[in-house]
Amino acid sequence: MAWRSAPSPADDEEGIRDNLESWDAMAHMHAQGSGAEFYRIEQWLAGESKLAPWEIEEMGSVVGKSLLHMQCHIGTDTLSWAREGARVTGLDFSKNAVAEAERFANILGFNDARFVVSRVSEAAEALEGEQFDIIYTGRGALCWLPDLKEWARVCATLLKSGGTLYLEESTPTVNILDSEEGPDGPRLAPKYNLFNEDPISEIGEGSYADPDWPGERITHCWEYRYDTIFNALIEGGFRIESLNERDELFFAPWPEFFETSRPNYWRLKKGNVPMPLSFTLKATRL
Numbered sequence: 566m567a568w569r570s571a572p573s574p575a576d577d578e579e580g581i582r583d584n585l586e587s588w589d590a591m592a593h594m595h596a597q598g599s600g601a602e603f604y605r606i607e608q609w610l611a612g613e614s615k616l617a618p619w620e621i622e623e624m625g626s627v628v629g630k631s632l633l634h635m636q637c638h639i640g641t642d643t644l645s646w647a648r649e650g651a652r653v654t655g656l657d658f659s660k661n662a663v664a665e666a667e668r669f670a671n672i673l674g675f676n677d678a679r680f681v682v683s684r685v686s687e688a689a690e691a692l693e694g695e696q697f698d699i700i701y702t703g704r705g706a707l708c709w710l711p712d713l714k715e716w717a718r719v720c721a722t723l724l725k726s727g728g729t730l731y732l733e734e735s736t737p738t739v740n741i742l743d744s745e746e747g748p749d750g751p752r753l754a755p756k757y758n759l760f761n762e763d764p765i766s767e768i769g770e771g772s773y774a775d776p777d778w779p780g781e782r783i784t785h786c787w788e789y790r791y792d793t794i795f796n797a798l799i800e801g802g803f804r805i806e807s808l809n810e811r812d813e814l815f816f817a818p819w820p821e822f823f824e825t826s827r828p829n830y831w832r833l834k835k836g837n838v839p840m841p842l843s844f845t846l847k848a849t850r851l
């Protein structure tokens with residue numbers, strides 16, 4: 566999985582188009598191909614949840630509540646919330662991902678689960694003014710959005726007053742680092758400047774779900790600092806309720822440094838100084 570720098574997109578629109586091509590290409594592989602092992606599709610279809618225990622605990626009961634999963638990908642997280650009792654809607658700009666999510670909803674018999682193809686920026690129009698009790702998102706979602714202020718505004722429009730926004734993401738600590746070859750073997754070193762407002766543009770093969778997956782793709786991602794996320798939410802009309810960091814992560818960005826900690830999560834191998842790898846954030850729409 567060797568990725569190298571690519572030219573920046575001419576504008577956000579070009580960046581989003583490249584990203585859509587990349588996500589459309591990966592959806593089938595993640596749901597039914599060589600990425601299905603990473604996604605634990607077999608275990609998940611058999612009843613395993615994709616949600617971490619802390620997500621279920623921090624969210625509180627979702628029984629009977631309307632839940633919108635923004636950037637739902639192939640619907641595995643969305644339908645895990647349906648198993649917890651929520652009435653779910655998933656939204657994603659990849660029609661291939663949404664087709665896989667609908668296929669899973671059929672297999673599992675969630676006939677009232679709904680999946681919508683839309684960009685985040687157009688979600689309020691796509692959902693025709695509907696408002697939800699809960700918005701859930703994350704685990705590799707925010708970094709695909711060029712404008713977090715717009716994202717927060719869209720989320721505020723889609724949530725009822727008093728509604729909950731809940732997300733899990735990788736920490737800024739993780740997002741500045743990369744693995745490089747040092748004198749004593751691989752080491753983690755700062756590589757990405759989170760004060761740079763341009764996206765990180767890269768080209769390469771492989772996916773986090775299958776490092777050997779062939780076919781070059783260009784991606785552009787906007788990694789965010791906490792202040793950008795917090796200020797977007799505060800300006801968008803949210804009150805931050807909690808922020809919790811953990812030494813476990815929902816993927817293994819540098820496999821040589823990670824070991825499985827539980828299904829769907831990894832932590833740094835013994836001998837490395839533990840660091841905050843992921844965080845969950847809960848906010849209320851005022």
Ligand SMILES: C[S@@+](CC[C@H](N)C(=O)[O-])C[C@H]1O[C@@H](n2cnc3c(N)ncnc32)[C@H](O)[C@@H]1O
Nearest residue numbers: 588636637638657658659684685703704705709
């Ligand atoms: C890593 S997935 C996150 C979902 C979940 N954690 C998972 O892995 O199943 C990121 C998702 O964001 C979607 N996405 C990226 N940019 C988007 C945009 N501008 N509007 C809507 N969806 C977008 C992609 O299609 C992809 O399905």
